[in-house]
Every structure is written in structure tokens, then in C-alpha cells.
Amino acid sequence: MSRGKELESASTRFAHLVVARRCIRRIRVHKMNLASGDGQTDRVVDYEFYDKHPALDRDYKRMGLLKERVEMGVGTLAELVAASWKPQSE
16 A cells, blocks of 8 residues: 555544544543552543534624524514515625
8 A cells, every 4th residue: 555545544544533523521640549448549531522502602603593683573474584584785
């Protein structure tokens, strides 16, 4: 296998690890004695993930799918529905 194919294979093989790492908020590795009296220290790995709900809320607000305020008295329901289907100019 050539060096280029080797690198390409390695990059696709570990691509899912990069995506998974973005989800992890914190990793702590510490040693502690789990069973008292055995004289051994065990390695304990604690990990914590990011909460995805605030991220989804932020993205929905940015795209205009979720609004914090409610506009009252803007028209009838039919007018609001018709206005929501109009293409927005950028």
C-alpha cells in the first residue's frame, strides 16, 4: 500500500473519533483505592458530555425557527399563516 493510500485510510478510519471528541466536555483520569484493604490503586475515568439542548436552541434561534417573543395583534391567523409562507429576501 502506498503512503498516500495509507494516510487516506487512516484519516477516514479515525474521522468518527474527531466527531465524537467534540461531544465530550471533560475527561478526568484519577487513581483511587476502590476496594479498601486490597492494597491496589485503580484508575478511574470520569467523562462528561456537552448538553445538546442549549446548542439546539441557539441554532434554532439563529435560523429563525424559534423566537423568544410573541407578537400580539398583528392580524388574523390566516394572515399570519400566509405571511409565514412568503419567501424571505436575504
